[in-house]
Amino acid sequence: MAPESGIVEVFNAGQGRDDVIPLWAGEGDLPTPQFICDAAKRSLDNGETFYTYQRGIPELRSALAGYHQRVFGKAFAPERFFVTGSGMQSIQLAVQAIASSGDEVLVPTPTWPNIEAALGIRGVKPVSVPMREVLEGWELDVNDLEASITPKTAAIFLNSPSNPTGWVASEEVLRQVLGLARKHGLWIIADEIYALFYYGEANRAPSFYDIADEDDQIIYVNSMSKNWAMTGWRIGWISAPEALGQVLENLIQYSTSGVPMFSQRAAVSALNDGHTFLEQQVGLAKDGRACVVQGLGALNRVRIAAPQGAFYLFFSIDGVEDTRKFAMDCVRETGVGLAPGTAFGNGGENYIRLCFARQRAHLEEAIQRISVWLPEI
Numbered sequence: 057m058a059p060e061s062g063i064v065e066v067f068n069a070g071q072g073r074d075d076v077i078p079l080w081a082g083e084g085d086l087p088t089p090q091f092i093c094d095a096a097k098r099s100l101d102n103g104e105t106f107y108t109y110q111r112g113i114p115e116l117r118s119a120l121a122g123y124h125q126r127v128f129g130k131a132f133a134p135e136r137f138f139v140t141g142s143g144m145q146s147i148q149l150a151v152q153a154i155a156s157s158g159d160e161v162l163v164p165t166p167t168w169p170n171i172e173a174a175l176g177i178r179g180v181k182p183v184s185v186p187m188r189e190v191l192e193g194w195e196l197d198v199n200d201l202e203a204s205i206t207p208k209t210a211a212i213f214l215n216s217p218s219n220p221t222g223w224v225a226s227e228e229v230l231r232q233v234l235g236l237a238r239k240h241g242l243w244i245i246a247d248e249i250y251a252l253f254y255y256g257e258a259n260r261a262p263s264f265y266d267i268a269d270e271d272d273q274i275i276y277v278n279s280m281s282k283n284w285a286m287t288g289w290r291i292g293w294i295s296a297p298e299a300l301g302q303v304l305e306n307l308i309q310y311s312t313s314g315v316p317m318f319s320q321r322a323a324v325s326a327l328n329d330g331h332t333f334l335e336q337q338v339g340l341a342k343d344g345r346a347c348v349v350q351g352l353g354a355l356n357r358v359r360i361a362a363p364q365g366a367f368y369l370f371f372s373i374d375g376v377e378d379t380r381k382f383a384m385d386c387v388r389e390t391g392v393g394l395a396p397g398t399a400f401g402n403g404g405e406n407y408i409r410l411c412f413a414r415q416r417a418h419l420e421e422a423i424q425r426i427s428v429w430l431p432e433i
Contacts, residue, residue, distance in 0.1 A: 059173055062380060062399025070387040077422045080383075080393040082168075082219060082368070083287040084340065084413040088322075089333050092284060095325035099318035108317050110305045112139025112293070116320045119327040120293055127251070128265045136295055138304045139320060141312045143249055143279025143292040147174045149307045150275040153300060154243040155180045159210040161245070164196050166370070166397065166404030168219045171247075180210070184402040187223065193361040194223040198232040205236075211243035212236070217250040217261050220370045220400050220409040222363020224254065227262040234268060244274045249282055250366040252334065253341050253413075261365050271297050282367075282413075283334050284326040291319045337413070341367040344412030344419055351423035352410075357430060367413040370397070372406050373430070379408050385433070390425040 063080055070076045111117065117134040124132040140146045147170070155161055157179030163171060165184045172182040185204050187194045201212060214233060216225035225233070237244050246264050254261040264274055279292035294304060308314060326333075345362065348369050352358045360371040376382050383396040397407030412419060 058177055059169070061169055061173075063169065063395045066383045066387055066393060066395060069384055070391070070393045073387075073391050075391040076387065076393055077391060077418050077425075078393045079410045079412070079414070079419075079422060080395045082411055082413075083281065084285060084337065084367075085415060085418065086285045086337070086340070088285050088289070089326075089330065091329060092286070092322045092326050096318040096322040099321040104317035104321070106317070108314050108320070110308045110314050111301070112137065112315065113317065113320050116324050116327075119324045120295075123327045124265070124295070127260060128263065130265075132295075133298070135298050135301065138294040138296065138301075138308065139315050139323075140292045140294055140308065141315050142290040143277060143281060144170060144174070145311070146277035146279065146292045146294045147171060147245070147247070148178075149304060149311070150245045150277050150294060150296075151175055151178050151180060152307050153275065153296075153303050154245075154273075155210040158208065160206060160208045161211045161213055162201055162204050162209060163213045163401075164201075164215075165402040166220055166400035166407070167215060169399045169401065171213055171215070172401060175213075181208070183209070186403040187221065189403075191361070193364065194218070194221045196223070196225065196229060198229065198236060201233065202236055205240055205242075209240070209242060211245055213245045213247070215247040217248075217253060217363075217365025219250065219366050220368045220395070220397075220404065220407075222366050222368055222370060224256070224261045224364040227266060230262055230264055231267055234264065234272065234274075237273065242273070244272075246274055246276045248276060249279050252283060252338055253367050254365045255342065255345065255362075256364065271299070273297070275300070280323050280326060283337060284330050285333075285337065286322070286326065289319055289322065291315055291323055340415070341413045343416055344414055345369070347416050347419045348410060348412045348423065351420065352426070355427055355430065367411060369410045369412055370404075370407050371410070372397075373408065376408075376433075377406065379406060382433075383408065386426070386429070390429045392422045392425050
């Protein structure tokens with residue numbers, strides 16, 4: 057019963073084309089930096105190919121604590137971090153840890169399709185709470201969340217900055233969501249993967265870390281993929297109250313039995329020495345955002361709102377109602393790979409997602425191809 061990904065469907069349709077510009081997936085076009093790869097090579101050369109700590113090697117858990125301290129300005133215990141085989145697995149393990157078959161989890165939509173799929177595979181019902189489109193983009197009404205709570209509700213899944221809409225929860229909204237979770241005894245699964253891809257005045261988006269207590273029922277899911285161009289490495293992490301430690305260790309043991317040592321050594325290098333590259337990634341996204349907002353915004357039929365965070369433009373086109381067909385036609389006719397809004401759940405059907413974490417030349421070429429083809433449809 058696992059659903060087919062609407063993003064992967066377009067990806068498959070565009071494979072084999074030499075001229076494809078792949079803006080469908082959430083990744084940039086820079087390869088993993090050499091210093092990160094070198095750390096993995098050294099690990100392999102040193103024969104680190106055996107089973108290792110289920111929770112992650114101590115060096116990586118310490119590096120994660122140090123990274124969080126730099127970003128959020130307060131101390132973190134290494135014991136609250138658990139290394140996983142990707143951000144996707146972090147989500148799956150978080151769901152397994154706090155929800156059982158028949159439970160419900162509230163999910164503001166539109167949202168990344170893998171979130172609802174991870175819930176469904178567990179036998180948990182995703183309850184869509186549609187966000188509201190406003191002139192500046194999107195907003196979440198916390199009253200809509202509370203109205204969706206039932207005796208079966210186990211958790212709230214909140215992704216901010218949001219994939220695909222670019223919405224960013226303000227600190228006030230986060231306080232309201234946390235208060236709601238405390239009031240009803242719910243868990244929060246906080247997906248803050250795009251925290252540093254933020255286009256406000258601060259260096260990062262508001263976070264539950266800014267307002268939550270150490271033992272609040274919050275599981276943070278994250279990944280090495282976006283910040284350090286490591287999508288193909290499949291390594292991520294969970295941050296959770298230490299009381300969940302044995303639960304998460306057991307779940308890791310019974311799924312992957314740990315993350316390869318060489319991948320963990322690479323992650324340590326990224327966290328400790330990747331500050332300059334991370335700044336480059338964020339700068340690339342800011343430039344890409346300006347490029348697509350200006351370029352696509354100049355087309356008469358395109359309706360956009362500049363995203364507050366993440367690195368996606370979620371836009372609509374007057375006269376285009378079947379966005380799945382549009383995305384499939386677009387990649388076949390122009391070679392530009394976009395993700396259809398139908399892949400992102402309730403409220404996303406009339407939109408199209410474009411990843412702008414890429415070099416400007418590729419984005420400008422994609423806009424040019426779309427601008428030529430659009431009047432023909």
